[in-house]
Amino acid sequence: MIRQKTSTIDRVSNKILALILGISLFSVYLFSISLYPLVDEDEGAFASATLTMMDSGNFTNVELAGERRDDKPVLTHWLQVISLKTFGFTEFAFRLPSVIFGLLWAFVTFWFTKKISNKRNAFLAAFFVLASLGASIIIKTATADGIFNFFVASTTLLAFLALREQRTKYLYYAAILAGFGFLTKGPAILIVPGGALFFWAWWNGYLTETLRKLLNPFLWLVFFCIASPWFIYLYLNEGIDPILGFFLKHNFQRYTSTFEGHSGPFYYYLVILILLVAPFWNSLFTVVGRIKTDFKDKTKSFLWIWFLWVLLFFSISSTKLPHYLLYGITPLFILMALNFKQQSKRINMLIFISLLGFISSMPFILETLASSEKDIIWNVLREEIEVFFTPTNFFIPILILLVLGIISFVVFSKFNQFIISSLLFLISVHLIFLPSAIGLFQDRFKQAGLKVKDMNKPLAMYKMNFPSFGVYARDTAYRNHNDGQIILLRSNQIDELGSVTEIYNRSGISVVIKE
Numbered sequence: 001m002i003r004q005k006t007s008t009i010d011r012v013s014n015k016i017l018a019l020i021l022g023i024s025l026f027s028v029y030l031f032s033i034s035l036y037p038l039v040d041e042d043e044g045a046f047a048s049a050t051l052t053m054m055d056s057g058n059f060t061n062v063e064l065a066g067e068r069r070d071d072k073p074v075l076t077h078w079l080q081v082i083s084l085k086t087f088g089f090t091e092f093a094f095r096l097p098s099v100i101f102g103l104l105w106a107f108v109t110f111w112f113t114k115k116i117s118n119k120r121n122a123f124l125a126a127f128f129v130l131a132s133l134g135a136s137i138i139i140k141t142a143t144a145d146g147i148f149n150f151f152v153a154s155t156t157l158l159a160f161l162a163l164r165e166q167r168t169k170y171l172y173y174a175a176i177l178a179g180f181g182f183l184t185k186g187p188a189i190l191i192v193p194g195g196a197l198f199f200w201a202w203w204n205g206y207l208t209e210t211l212r213k214l215l216n217p218f219l220w221l222v223f224f225c226i227a228s229p230w231f232i233y234l235y236l237n238e239g240i241d242p243i244l245g246f247f248l249k250h251n252f253q254r255y256t257s258t259f260e261g262h263s264g265p266f267y268y269y270l271v272i273l274i275l276l277v278a279p280f281w282n283s284l285f286t287v288v289g290r291i292k293t294d295f296k297d298k299t300k301s302f303l304w305i306w307f308l309w310v311l312l313f314f315s316i317s318s319t320k321l322p323h324y325l326l327y328g329i330t331p332l333f334i335l336m337a338l339n340f341k342q343q344s345k346r347i348n349m350l351i352f353i354s355l356l357g358f359i360s361s362m363p364f365i366l367e368t369l370a371s372s373e374k375d376i377i378w379n380v381l382r383e384e385i386e387v388f389f390t391p392t393n394f395f396i397p398i399l400i401l402l403v404l405g406i407i408s409f410v411v412f413s414k415f416n417q418f419i420i421s422s423l424l425f426l427i428s429v430h431l432i433f434l435p436s437a438i439g440l441f442q443d444r445f446k447q448a449g450l451k452v453k454d455m456n457k458p459l460a461m462y463k464m465n466f467p468s469f470g471v472y473a474r475d476t477a478y479r480n481h482n483d484g485q486i487i488l489l490r491s492n493q494i495d496e497l498g499s500v501t502e503i504y505n506r507s508g509i510s511v512v513i514k515e
Contacts, residue, residue, distance in 0.1 A: 195309045381508075
């Protein structure tokens with residue numbers, strides 16, 4: 001009788017967990033993507049280029065602020081155009097393609113892990129993708145990165161399975177996906193899988209056989225049939241300059257020299273890794289402790305080599321951005337799932353309370369940072385922190401999540417409580433903190449754009465680059481200003497433009513009409 005009672009409790013607990021999981025993931029990945037404005041400058045730049053593509057009817061050229069954009073290929077913009085035409089002009093539509101491919105990223109991680117292990121570990125690996133801080137943020141961002149991570153993960157995993165199981169068709173699937181990945185972000189789709197497979201084959205003594213299979217000309221024909229037509233069209237219509245700009249400036253030179261101040265020390269990505277995998281620190285430290293043992297297994301050694309290859313390659317790069325490490329995070333999540341050990345509830349509770357405590361302190365941290373900034377558009381934000389971080393929309397919800405988390409430690413088993421506390425952290429970030437923080441930074445630009453949307457005057461930006469202003473105004477905001485234009489600028493720079501009429505002023509920014 002006791003066993004039956006326990007079994008019944010477990011079944012009820014699992015059903016509750018499944019319900020919580022479904023509601024949480026729906027809220028985070030579909031509901032919340034409409035809760036806050038586009039973020040400058042990356043989301044704003046992608047959205048602006050997509051808007052220009054739609055308005056011009058030219059779906060082959062990528063332009064931003066009236067200039068050709070050489071740093072990104074075209075696929076992300078095509079996907080955003082399809083989404084906008086289907087769902088209308090909303091933040092939801094701009095972000096939906098990335099969310100869809102992010103969910104596919106989790107699915108392919110589940111599929112691969114199930115093939116090499118079991119359903120429980122497959123669930124954990126996919127859960128790590130969807131519930132970790134870094135991956136969950138990039139999946140919801142209206143840029144190429146969430147989409148690209150799917151192509152990197154699926155290409156690399158399929159290519160490895162093709163070599164492991166002697167299934168040539170997987171190599172052709174990988175070539176197809178690599179072609180689309182190249183249209184998403186370029187050569188990294190070859191560098192990441194290529195390096196991982198090369199060093200794994202060398203480590204295990206399969207190098208000659210592996211190179212013979214990977215250099216199959218029919219594979220490369222499939223790849224080039226997908227990846228090359230747009231670049232060929234671009235060359236025939238625009239000449240060699242955009243091709244050189246993309247491959248040399250925005251890939252080779254970005255690696256060999258620092259772009260836009262995005263530099264960092266050699267250990268930069270070790271620090272970033274801690275942030276990206278939050279809240280799963282215990283699982284991370286567990287798997288790191290097993291690296292020597294894992295290298296004795298051919299599959300686990302491949303996963304480690306993939307992660308370490310990405311870590312080393314981008315640590316050497318002169319330009320460092322946090323999301324680069326995500327190209328190698330999938331194998332780490334799979335390893336964390338394969339080596340998962342149920343840590344004590346005390347450790348889970350300590351991590352959970354610490355993270356929610358840190359999030360609850362963010363308004364005060366942001367106020368301190370804003371006060372130390374000399375730039376007016378950041379300094380004056382301290383005046384609006386109380387508007388976006390109120391007891392009703394921030395502090396009370398955080399407190400409720402904290403209470404629910406503590407209750408889960410008492411009610412649920414170790415594993416279910418681990419999942420629930422991770423989901424509560426995910427909710428605290430995506431449904432509470434990000435809407436408030438991004439609203440604080442970006443709402444003024446959104447409202448400025450909406451203010452001038454129907455004024456039918458050309459737009460410009462003066463000494464700033466916040467392209468979401470033009471997106472919400474449904475027009476291109478140029479970087480050169482002339483008489484008769486509507487101009488976005490810092491409030492303390494109005495006198496530099498001479499005779500103007502101010503039509504909007506908020507939190508350090510103004511919109512004026514130059515006379």
